[in-house]
Amino acid sequence: MRGGAEGERMSRKILEAQRLAEVVSKRAVLKIAVCGIGGCGCNTITNLERAGIDVPTVAVNTDAAVLYKTKAKYRILIGETVTRGRGSAGSPALGREIMSKEADKVIAPVRDAELFILTAGLGGGTGTGGIIALTEYIKENMPDKLVWTVVTTPFSSEGVERVRNAQVALAELLDLADVVLVNFNDILKQKMGSRSLHQAFRDMDKHLVTVITALTSLQYTEPTPGLVNIDFSNVERLTRRSGLGFVGVGEGSRLLTAFENALEQNFCEADLTEAKGAVIYMEGTQAMLKTSEVEEMTSILDSKYGISTIFWGVRYNWRLYNPRVMLLAAGVRSPLVDKYLEVK
Numbered sequence: 352m353r354g355g356a357e358g359e360r361m362s363r364k365i366l367e368a369q370r371l372a373e374v375v376s377k378r379a380v381l382k383i384a385v386c387g388i389g390g391c392g393c394n395t396i397t398n399l400e401r402a403g404i405d406v407p408t409v410a411v412n413t414d415a416a417v418l419y420k421t422k423a424k425y426r427i428l429i430g431e432t433v434t435r436g437r438g439s440a441g442s443p444a445l446g447r448e449i450m451s452k453e454a455d456k457v458i459a460p461v462r463d464a465e466l467f468i469l470t471a472g473l474g475g476g477t478g479t480g481g482i483i484a485l486t487e488y489i490k491e492n493m494p495d496k497l498v499w500t501v502v503t504t505p506f507s508s509e510g511v512e513r514v515r516n517a518q519v520a521l522a523e524l525l526d527l528a529d530v531v532l533v534n535f536n537d538i539l540k541q542k543m544g545s546r547s548l549h550q551a552f553r554d555m556d557k558h559l560v561t562v563i564t565a566l567t568s569l570q571y572t573e574p575t576p577g578l579v580n581i582d583f584s585n586v587e588r589l590t591r592r593s594g595l596g597f598v599g600v601g602e603g604s605r606l607l608t609a610f611e612n613a614l615e616q617n618f619c620e621a622d623l624t625e626a627k628g629a630v631i632y633m634e635g636t637q638a639m640l641k642t643s644e645v646e647e648m649t650s651i652l653d654s655k656y657g658i659s660t661i662f663w664g665v666r667y668n669w670r671l672y673n674p675r676v677m678l679l680a681a682g683v684r685s686p687l688v689d690k691y692l693e694v695k
């Protein structure tokens with residue numbers, strides 16, 4: 352048996368270690384919430400829930416029937432007195448007005464999140480006006496939080512009015528949000544060669560789930576010696592008010608192939624040259640994540656794109672057959688987005 356003084360010293364040490372571990376674990380977990388607005392946003396939330404996402408999800412709509420069918424941790428009907436639960440009939444102005452009055456109610460269940468991922472299909476009323484008003488609300492009332500938006504642009508075949516709604520909203524979002532990730536439906540259709548509009552929407556649905564799931568996995572990064580690890584302050588410094596962003600997720604037989612495939616997942620023709628910085632998040636077994644290939648990824652980003660600020664995240668995942676890489680680049684350019692915003 353240890354003596355009284357010695358025993359006391361030991362138990363104090365154990366208590367201190369426990370307290371430190373608690374602080375570390377609290378600091379390390381990045382609190383993320385995902386919020387989907389309008390028909391497309393609600394559909395994305397349902398798909399994320401089906402895929403087993405494990406961050407709080409909020410689905411918001413003015414359309415009660417669509418919301419009723421949505422699967423989400425929190426479902427919030429807005430504009431009930433104005434639209435009587437029937438949607439905003441394609442009016443972004445109405446969607447915006449309703450959300451600006453009820454944003455408080457929407458955010459209430461996830462108020463403690465540090466990073467909000469907001470998603471909507473641009474072109475209609477609720478999602479288009481709502482995502483702008485919600486971003487504005489968070490930026491005005493909780494300026495320390497980050498807002499990343501994941502949006503789609505309508506197919507040209509959906510008509511001029513929807514495209515115009517989307518153009519105006521995209522321009523505003525680029526000013527308001529910390530990061531805007533935009534996916535052009537037309538580009539996806541070209542790449543996938545989808546047979547019908549319905550099929551193309553389903554392809555985009557899958558893409559949105561992959562991107563948002565990958566973004567939320569940033570909360571799991573494990574500190575790895577020898578790499579500049581991702582923590583919240585890195586993510587914050589890199590993405591705050593960084594405008595247009597790029598995210599690609601790829602798998603491949605080797606890490607480098609996965610990385611190249613991630614670069615291919617480009618649905619806004621983003622040009623990564625001179626981007627503000629990048630985050631690379633890798634998953635796989637320890638044997639898959641080879642240091643030499645990690646170095647090669649860094650050197651490609653540096654020599655080909657001139658990106659020198661790179662943060663790394665690793666999560667060992669014994670269930671994967673192939674390594675998976677998520678590449679997030681902040682502050683990218685896109686001639687396609689520039690052109691899209693010019694057309695009136």
Ligand SMILES: Nc1nc2c(ncn2[C@@H]2O[C@H](COP(=O)(O)OP(=O)(O)OP(=O)(O)O)[C@@H](O)[C@H]2O)c(=O)[nH]1
Pocket residue numbers: 388389390391392394413414438439440441442446471472473474475476477478479503504505506509513536552553555556
């Ligand atoms: N990928 C995908 N895109 C969709 C889906 N539904 C709609 N969209 C796209 O999102 C745009 C906006 O549509 P909605 O989300 O239904 O519109 P809303 O925000 O509910 O607006 P209102 O109904 O007018 O209040 C459309 O123009 C489509 O381009 C969907 O299920 N999947």
Ligand SMILES: [Mg+2]
Pocket residue numbers: 389390414417438439475477
């Ligand atoms: Mg709707």
